[in-house]
Amino acid sequence: MLDALLNASNYTVVFTGAGMSTESGLPDFRSSKGLWKQKDPSQIASTDALNNDVQAFIEFYRERVIGVKEFKPHKGHEILAKWERQGRMKSIITQNVDGFHQQAGSKRVAELHGTLQKLHCQACGKVYSSEEYVNNAYYCDCGGVLRPSIVLFGESLPEDAFEMALTESERAELFIVLGSSLTVTPANNFPLIAKENGAKLVIVNQEPTDFNRFADLVIQNKKIGELLQELDVKLG
Ligand code: APR
Numbered sequence: 001m002l003d004a005l006l007n008a009s010n011y012t013v014v015f016t017g018a019g020m021s022t023e024s025g026l027p028d029f030r031s032s033k034g035l036w037k038q039k040d041p042s043q044i045a046s047t048d049a050l051n052n053d054v055q056a057f058i059e060f061y062r063e064r065v066i067g068v069k070e071f072k073p074h075k076g077h078e079i080l081a082k083w084e085r086q087g088r089m090k091s092i093i094t095q096n097v098d099g100f101h102q103q104a105g106s107k108r109v110a111e112l113h114g115t116l117q118k119l120h121c122q123a124c125g126k127v128y129s130s131e132e133y134v135n136n137a138y139y140c141d142c143g144g145v146l147r148p149s150i151v152l153f154g155e156s157l158p159e160d161a162f163e164m165a166l167t168e169s170e171r172a173e174l175f176i177v178l179g180s181s182l183t184v185t186p187a188n189n190f191p192l193i194a195k196e197n198g199a200k201l202v203i204v205n206q207e208p209t210d211f212n213r214f215a216d217l218v219i220q221n222k223k224i225g226e227l228l229q230e231l232d233v234k235l236g
Helices: 002-008 047-052 054-070 075-086 159-171 187-196 224-235
Strands: 012-016 091-094 109-111 114-121 127-129 146-150 174-178 200-204 217-219
Touching (some): 002 174, 002 224, 012 159, 012 187, 047 054, 054 114, 054 146, 075 091, 075 224, 174 187, 187 200
Parallel strands (some): 091 109, 174 200, 200 217
16 A cells, blocks of 8 residues: 555655654654653753753753764665655655764755754854764853754744745655654644645554544554565565
8 A cells, every 4th residue: 555655656755753763772752662751851852951950951962962873774764765866755854853864865854853963052053063962072162052953842943944844745745754643843734734735644653643534544553664674675
């Protein structure tokens, strides 16, 4: 079924969440072993935390920065990059901040929530590599604190990524969600925007989402990596 939809579509867009990277070894947020099962995101992934408890903030994000450097993209990421090269899909809209899609070779990627691969100064905006955190360097030359270039709760999404996600969602003939609970706005609007513009909507997720009722196809009983490898063999 999904192979037939892929073959029939001239403009396929893939939308990924943390479930795309669990098979690389990174935790997701809301499944039973998710990050937000141990920590309250509003207490740690927010500008309040950055401003009022900078030590706890840095400790939490240093661990995540090291995590994305220790782990790497899996076969599923590589297949999506190959499909882009083959023209089977046009772009990826991702909520993930691990940079794994680009590391696997994907070129057209909208990072809605930014990236852990870079830091910037909260005061002057100067950009640094996230290696600074690995080397326990937390402050800018100007004295401001360095923070990951991700979107914290309460912050707005990067304009360019948002615009690209909107255009891609409006153009999609097939919109495939891979590994997201679709609980965070405004990211979770894009599957509906695609659907409203005539796309077929497919949701691949191990747990049900509130958007399943809008989907043309829901795949819940397969891990993403396994599914993408099976599809890649079928598509030849
Ligand atoms: N295959 C299929 N589904 C999977 C897999 C897998 N291998 N691993 C995990 N999942 C599913 C989980 O069941 C879960 O429903 O992926 C989903 C991930 O959902 P979340 O943990 O909520 O992650 P996500 O939707 O990406 O969160 C969105 O929330 O905290 C913010 O900024 C953060 O970008 C993140 C946003």
